[in-house]
Amino acid sequence: MLVLLDSLGTVRAVAETLHLSPSTVSQQLAVLETETRGRLLERSGRRIRLTRTGVVLARRGREILDRIAEAESEVRALNNEPIGTVRLGVFQSAIHTLAVPAAARLAQSHPHLHVELIEAEPHESGPALRTGEVDVIVTTTDYVEFPWDPDLEIVPLGTDPVVLVMASHHPLARRKVVALAACADETWSCDRPGSYMAELTNRLCHESGFEPRVACRFGNYLLLLQHVKTGGSIALLPALAVAPGPGLVTRELTTPVHRNVAIVVRRGSAPRAAVDALVGALRDHPDIPALSPTLAARTEHSS
Numbered sequence: 001m002l003v004l005l006d007s008l009g010t011v012r013a014v015a016e017t018l019h020l021s022p023s024t025v026s027q028q029l030a031v032l033e034t035e036t037r038g039r040l041l042e043r044s045g046r047r048i049r050l051t052r053t054g055v056v057l058a059r060r061g062r063e064i065l066d067r068i069a070e071a072e073s074e075v076r077a078l079n080n081e082p083i084g085t086v087r088l089g090v091f092q093s094a095i096h097t098l099a100v101p102a103a104a105r106l107a108q109s110h111p112h113l114h115v116e117l118i119e120a121e122p123h124e125s126g127p128a129l130r131t132g133e134v135d136v137i138v139t140t141t142d143y144v145e146f147p148w149d150p151d152l153e154i155v156p157l158g159t160d161p162v163v164l165v166m167a168s169h170h171p172l173a174r175r176k177v178v179a180l181a182a183c184a185d186e187t188w189s190c191d192r193p194g195s196y197m198a199e200l201t202n203r204l205c206h207e208s209g210f211e212p213r214v215a216c217r218f219g220n221y222l223l224l225l226q227h228v229k230t231g232g233s234i235a236l237l238p239a240l241a242v243a244p245g246p247g248l249v250t251r252e253l254t255t256p257v258h259r260n261v262a263i264v265v266r267r268g269s270a271p272r273a274a275v276d277a278l279v280g281a282l283r284d285h286p287d288i289p290a291l292s293p294t295l296a297a298r299t300e301h302s303s
Contacts, residue, residue: 006058082277089120089134093241102281155263163250184210189233
């Protein structure tokens with residue numbers, strides 16, 4: 001508590017961090033003062049600050065707590081237990097369908113492992129992995145500018161079809177499959193310029209002989225889908241991005257398009273036990289119907 005008080009500055013902040021009442025924290029600090037036989041705290045207006053003795057004890061206390069944490073980490077590492085923080089870069093459509101469930105499973109199975117989720121589209125996640133900003137990424141291996149270095153390990157997850165999304169009352173919704181050429185006069189919702197899906201939409205429309213007339217560009221797929229749901233536009237999106245629900249329908253394209261989804265990690269990345277645990281949780285995706293298992297049988301390969 002004394003170390004936290006030195007860092008956070010107020011008894012209330014310490015209490016909130018430890019999920020205790022401020023009075024409980026104050027009482028325990030008073031006990032600590034009695035045990036040390038010296039004044040650790042003094043009032044400065046409405047705030048409490050550490051005395052010189054309190055600062056010394058807080059500094060030593062922080063060193064002790066750090067050594068305890070190091071000892072615990074070494075013991076768990078000897079048992080190959082995943083610990084610490086592992087950072088996962090993942091594209092938007094896979095956050096709630098893939099990454100969040102994986103993190104929830106790990107929180108139950110490995111309580112000392114913390115997963116930090118970072119939204120990163122395919123053109124962002126590759127460079128982030130190379131520079132060490134993230135430890136693991138979920139990306140698409142179709143992205144031509146991805147830096148496929150020899151020190152990367154690629155774990156295929158499956159294929160994610162690209163579908164045409166429209167309001168359920170849209171005239172094209174009566175078709176089972178739709179040719180993009182039939183959408184030449186439609187208004188489109190797209191991802192941000194330069195993003196993977198924006199570039200893919202432009203390319204597919206151009207191959208079908210037209211320039212898409214764009215009504216909005218949203219980096220947030222929920223906003224994009226809301227615009228589509230009103231009937232104001234249609235969109236091309238990965239199937240993972242479209243949650244089942246009223247008001248929206250998805251249709252396959254007459255010329256099927258899909259993207260290959262994979263986990264990528266750096267060889268020798270540390271802590272390896274944490275990385276391996278996260279990769280295992282990501283591969284365990286039985287509740288994701290959109291992701292085809294065609295690539296899942298190939299457990300690992302390098303570029």
